[in-house]
Amino acid sequence: MNRKTFLAAAIGAALSIAAGAALAQPYPAKPITLVIPFPPGGTLDTVGRALAQKLGQQMGQTIVVDNKPGGAGTIGAMAVKQAKADGYTLLFSPSTHTTTPMTMKAAPYDVVKDFTPIALVAKAPLAIALNKNLPITDVKSLLAYGKANPGKLSFAIGSTGSAGHLSTELLRRAGGIEYLIVPYKGSAPAYQDLVGGQIDGFVDPILGSSSFAKAGQLKVIAVTSKSRLPSLPDVPAVAETIPGYEFYSWYGLWAPAGLPAELADKLNAEVNKALATDMRERLESQGLLLTPGTIADFVAFQREDMARSAKIINDAHIRAE
Numbered sequence: 001m002n003r004k005t006f007l008a009a010a011i012g013a014a015l016s017i018a019a020g021a022a023l024a025q026p027y028p029a030k031p032i033t034l035v036i037p038f039p040p041g042g043t044l045d046t047v048g049r050a051l052a053q054k055l056g057q058q059m060g061q062t063i064v065v066d067n068k069p070g071g072a073g074t075i076g077a078m079a080v081k082q083a084k085a086d087g088y089t090l091l092f093s094p095s096t097h098t099t100t101p102m103t104m105k106a107a108p109y110d111v112v113k114d115f116t117p118i119a120l121v122a123k124a125p126l127a128i129a130l131n132k133n134l135p136i137t138d139v140k141s142l143l144a145y146g147k148a149n150p151g152k153l154s155f156a157i158g159s160t161g162s163a164g165h166l167s168t169e170l171l172r173r174a175g176g177i178e179y180l181i182v183p184y185k186g187s188a189p190a191y192q193d194l195v196g197g198q199i200d201g202f203v204d205p206i207l208g209s210s211s212f213a214k215a216g217q218l219k220v221i222a223v224t225s226k227s228r229l230p231s232l233p234d235v236p237a238v239a240e241t242i243p244g245y246e247f248y249s250w251y252g253l254w255a256p257a258g259l260p261a262e263l264a265d266k267l268n269a270e271v272n273k274a275l276a277t278d279m280r281e282r283l284e285s286q287g288l289l290l291t292p293g294t295i296a297d298f299v300a301f302q303r304e305d306m307a308r309s310a311k312i313i314n315d316a317h318i319r320a321e
Contacts, residue, residue, distance in 0.1 A: 027263055033089050037046040037076025037097075039069045042187075043207045046157045046301040047122055047283065048092040048250055054274035062163045072159060072320070081114045085258035089265065091115065094124075095163050098302060099309045101183070103161040103320040106258050106306050111306070116259040118297045123248040123289040125225035126167050128238065129195055129209040129218050130201045139175075139222050139241040146177030153179035155201040156190035159319050163249035166309055167224055168203045169316045174242050194218055201256065205249050206232070206287035223287075231287045248289075252298065 032055075035073050036048045045067070052063035068076035072095050083089035091097070100139055101107030108113075128139070136142045146153055157165040160183060168181060184190040193199045195217045202209070203224070212218045222238045223229055224247045237295065238245040253271060272292040278291050293301075312318070 006234045015113050027087055027266065028059055028061040030088065031064050032059075032087070033066050035066050035068055035076045035080050035089065035091050037068055037070075037073040037091070037093055040067050042250075043124060043205050043286075043288075044092075044094050044251060047288070048099060050279055050282065051092065051253075051274060054277060054279055056268055058270055058273060071108075072107075072161070073097060077115075078108055080256055081109050083256050085116070085256040085260075087255060087259060087263040089293065090118070090267070091254040092121070092252070093252065095248075095252075095305065095309075096159070096161060097252070098253070098306050099161045099163075099166065099313065100320070102306075102313045103318050111302075114257050115254040116251040116257055116264055117295060117298045117302060118255055118264055118294060119265045119295070120291060120301055121251045121253055121275070122283055123225075123250045123290065123291065124163075124205045124207075125223045125229060125236060125248055125287060125290060125302065126203050127206045127209045127213075127235075128201065128203050128222045128224070128319060129172070129194060129213065129220050131197055132217065132219050133197065134200060137219075137221065138236065139238055141196070142155050142221065143175045143177055143241070146175065146179060150178045151180065153177075154182050154199045155203065156182050156184050156194060156199050158184055158187040158202075160191055161318055163247065163315065164203045164205070165318065166312045167247040167312055169312050169318070170245065171203065171238070171242075174245055184315070191218075195227060210287075219310070225289065229287055229289075231285055235313065252302070265293060268298075285299055 036045055038044055051063055052065050068079055075092055077097055079088055080091040089103045098111050130136055131248040136145050155168050157168060187204055190202050194202050195212060209220055213220045220235055222236050224238055226239060226246045227237050275290050275292045
């Protein structure tokens with residue numbers, strides 16, 4: 001073997017050994033990117049950043065939060081779909097991740113085929129907020145007013161196919177009333193018009209309306225959780241008037257399809273560990289519900305929620321603009 005051949009062989013062997021050592025390193029061996037497919041701020045971003053901080057502390061690696069807004073969450077989701085399934089690119093998204101494709105003529109991804117479910121992180125009950133000047137104090141009087149004034153009430157939706165939109169449709173159908181649904185580009189302008197009296201109601205995650213309600217600028221007459229929330233004991237659940245009514249926005253963690261099962265299981269365990277820390281008290285005080293579980297639990301929840309949402313979307317002919 002001549003000198004040149006020997007050196008090439010030695011370098012190749014060294015590179016092979018280094019590569020093998022890198023592969024043998026325990027996960028995670030480098031920073032993890034957590035993609036949030038909406039802008040900074042709001043409940044999703046708050047929960048996502050809190051989770052990233054806890055996971056980073058537990059796993060001994062930096063979790064870099066990368067906000068990739070646009071396309072009703074589909075741009076960030078596509079970035080994760082196209083990433084390598086090695087556990088270093090994850091998606092933290094609300095339930096619109098599963099419902100937005102249902103409203104599109106040509107969905108950019110298939111939730112079940114293109115992503116590996118990791119964990120259900122939190123459920124966010126919604127609040128039914130009304131203009132403070134309406135002669136309505138609870139769901140019963142809302143239904144009575146709606147039936148006495150068909151088509152006169154107007155409810156905002158922050159985005160097409162969102163949990164708030166589907167919950168608003170469900171309330172209309174379950175309550176047997178008719179009202180005008182007014183689309184907005186986000187929650188902020190909807191609240192502005194609700195407080196100003198341009199619209200009558202808005203169904204949105206609890207955190208969104210809390211500051212306005214505390215300031216006496218609007219009134220919250222009910223929450224969409226199965227029962228009353230410890231953080232809002234005086235606010236009744238819709239189900240107290242309309243039996244069986246229950247709806248949530250929810251936040252989950254996904255990886256690209258093909259993630260090795262051992263990595264998915266490790267991430268699920270780490271999320272559940274994080275949710276058992278002081279993070280639980282902080283989130284529950286903000287009206288969120290935490291139900292840690294296995295990957296199989298999340299898969300079953302996602303499947304059931306998607307079936308329910310698909311029925312509402314199809315029955316109401318909800319389509320993205």
